[in-house]
Amino acid sequence: MTDSETALLGKATALAGLSLAEVAMAHSKIVPEHILHAKGWTGMLLEKILGATAGHLAEPDFMELGIELKTLPLDASGLPKESTYISIVPLTEIGRMQWHQSSVYKKLKKVLWFPVEGEKAIPLGERRLGMPLLWEMDPTTEQIIRQDWEEFAERICLGEIEQITAHQGVYLQIRPKGANARERVTGIGEEGNLVNTLPRGFYLRTACTKKILQEHYFQTA
């Protein structure tokens, strides 16, 4: 591990066990009353505290380190509660891209996973942070995600975006990603023409994050 990686992991590890209220107070932030109107608050808080730099770019949060920060909401059993948003699907360009150029690869290559209590019964401020994990995508996982991505890329450039549902993909899935169902962006139609369609995002299924947690937080035989 490089010095800057060690420093980042150290800063993150120092937060483990703290409640979001404690973390927020230490940084003069107010905990929102209702998470319904503050869905991304935890992730943005940690980005700010840890010094993420990428902003809205299609690059990892810590660009110089190539590390993406992801909070991981856990249920009462300590398993991931939700899928993880990765990036927007570049509908008109994905056909000309290679796996290693994709934002999915760039963002998942190295991830600082930050588990956080995610049960709705726990008020946002009382939710505690878990022990962060600096994770590097292993060849087995990459193979699965890469195959998912390449299948999606092929279907999208063949104009099949409207036929893709969240059911496709082993670890990766494509779901709508926008303000609402009336949003429109440019995509590729069935005749190879440009059409208006819903914006889509890549998401990582809990099947993948469950496995990551299993392999790194639990005793294995």
Added chain:
DNA sequence: GGATGATCATAT
């Protein structure tokens, strides 16, 4: 109860 499709807030 889990997953899918829809939605909410913010930054630039």
Added chain:
DNA sequence: ATATGATCATCC
């Protein structure tokens, strides 16, 4: 307008 941060609400 489009990206980021995600969780909600409903269906199965």
